[in-house]
Amino acid sequence: PMLGFAWSGGGHYTSTAVTYLYLKKNSPATLNKVLEILKYHPWYNGKRWNYPLEELIGENRKMGQLLLASMYPDDARDTAALGGPPMTEWHFDYNPFVPAGNAVTGTGPARPNAEEKITELLQKIKSEPNGRQRAIDLCWLIHLIQDVHQPLHVTSLFDKAHPTGDAGGTQTWVVPMPHQQAQTLHSYWDGLIMGSVKLSGNYAKNLLADPKYQLDKLSELKTNTTPESWIKNEGVIIGREIAYMNGKINGTKKSPTEVPQNYYGACMTYAERSVVLAGIRVANELTKVLK
Secondary structure (H helix, E strand, O other), X not given: OOOOOOOHHHHHHXXXXXXXXXXXXXXXXXXXXXXXXXXXXXOOOOHHHHHHXXXXXXXXXXXXXXXXXXXXXXXXXXXXXXXXXXXXXXXXXXXXXXXXXXXOOOOOOOOOOHHHHHHHHXXXXXXXXXXXHHHHHXXXXXXXXXXXXXXXXXXXXXXXXOOOOOOOOOOOEEEOOOOOOOEEHHHHHHOOOOOOOOOHHHHHHHHHHOHXXXXXXXXXXXXXXXXXXXXXXXXXXXXXXXXXXXXXXXXXXXXXXXXXXXXXXXXXXXXXXXXXXXXXXXXXXXXXXXX
């Protein structure tokens, strides 16, 4: 299957900026520990990370460091030892969605998958000594928690046109607007949250200031407290009902689905909320494992 890069850079960066700002306010000690661990990362003083940080100083540079760390598992994919196969499977946890009226059988997530790796990393990072491996594991943990908040990393459509599954929307095609070029559903969702190392901090600040995303309005933080519940009670449902519109979004490359007018707005509502939830959950999990 084609690879999907969750949220592309923008989603990961924005969610990580939420984590940074949330930790700075609620647990500065954890934030300092996180930034200290990253100093052991093999890319810490290399050009892969230094180049994007060149113009940033002070607080913005510290935040930029964490933002780059969140993208390491995608950026390292071209290097088998760092993030290529077999680690490619770690990014997903495809739960099958078979819309009513389809006589196909969905198959469950491959192993190891994102949920298993998150659980494993939470345990491992707790007792690991500071060093290269802990820094790499930290990047993976942040990234994978964000990945499972992208609904097309945890849901896969099985229907007549996709009898073996559409690999998280990478084989389902949509026309985003009349007369626009068709694209995969996965890339459509990846592109919803825009951002960069320089700009995501402001986006995150605005999200955290939004009345919709105050802690008392984010009831999921209390009800869904495990990686399994983030996936099953949120991502899979959003994937099925919003991303695939209960099976109405099912186009192929030859015959893509033209999405309805209100689709973008509906998707954005869930994408932003998911990015905020992921950011706060990363902050909370790091606070627990690094205490």
